[in-house]
Amino acid sequence: MKILMCADGSKISENAIHFGGLLAKAFDAEVVVLHVIENPKFDNSKEILKNALGILEKFNIKPKTKTRRGQPELKIIDEAKKNYDLIVLGSHGMSSIKRFLFGDVAYRIVQCVEIPALIVRERRNKLRKILMCCGGSKYSREVMNFGVKIARAINAEVTLLHVLPNVPEMFRSFGIDETVEQFLKIDTPESRILKETAKLLEKNSIGANIELRHGFPPEEILKEAEGGDYDMIIIGSHGMFGVRRFLLGAVAYKVVQHSRIPCLLVKPKKFKFLSSLAAYKIRF
Structure with missing residues (x-):
């Protein structure tokens, strides 16, 4: 695995690199740390990269380092095209507009990169328990398969979660709320994906629980x-193009916006992506 980690000198960026180090160590991954110099008058790239190297050294990781000059999101997006398997970002950086917990720079980057993106906000010191969010779209298998790959590498404890719409109040007395067992007996895209993923995890000697919830999926x-004391959320990042706020996907957007837990966003390979320039022009 080849991982791109982005360093901007902020505490959140360092948190992301630390958590990325946990994952990189499990995969014995090749790591590249990138810093983008936005203003040459304030070039502290040597110090920023030195701090990043110090964090990764604790995991016995010796990364390559790169510096670029220009708009951070554009340079990061361009670098991410160079055969990486994963990009690691802080939830917002020094140059971002902190209107939301999920910052403007990270948001625009995730719109464009064609690889999974690990978004980290707070420092986490362990990576053992994963929440994998399963939908029913045609892209969900790719999300689940990548999640299994991660779980296998870190020997994780996994929970597969699917959220069903709320049952109307008038029907609750009839016992319509499904149990996991009942749900899995019904032949639906969601139940098939859950069963397939559970079998794949079992095949790789990974313990998995299946959870059903009723309500608004992000909540x-x-x-x-x-x-559930999880260390990471894995969720599909595909969404609805044409509505700016939901380019990332309505559910994924809200989860990443509010989560204090690292989120791994997986985009399907056969999906339409925005150009770097188009993403740069996106505003909330």
Whole structure:
């Protein structure tokens, strides 16, 4: 695996590099640390890269380093095209507009990169328990397969989560709320993907629980994530093009926006991506 880590000197960036180091060590990955010099008058790239190297040295990782000059998001997007398997970002950087917890720079980068993106906000010192969010779209298998790859590398404990729409109040007395067992017996795209993923995890000797929740998907995912002491959320990042706020995907956007837990966003390979210039022009 080849991982691109982005360093801007902020505490959040260092948190991302630290957590990325946990994952890189498990994969014995090739790591490249990139710093983009936005203003040549304030070039502290040597110090920033030195700090990043110090963090990764604790994991016995010896990364390559690169510096670029220009707009951070554009340079990062261009670098991410060079045969990387994963990009690691802080949830916002020094130059971002901190209107949301999920910063403007990271948001625009995730719109364009064609590889999975690991978004980190707070420092985490372990990577053992993963929450994999399963939808029913045609892209969900790619998300689950990448999640299995991660889980196998770190020998993780995994929970597969699917959120069902709320049952209307008038019907609740009839016992319509499904149990996991009942749900898996029904032949739906969601149940098939859950069963296939559970079997794949079992084949790789990885323990997995299946959880069903009822409600608004982003809220239920966040409740499960915070209450279950998870170390990472894996979720599909595909979404609805044409509505700016939801380019990332309505569910993924809200989860990453509010989650204090690192989120791994997986984009399907056969998906339409924005150009670097188009992403740069996106504004909230």
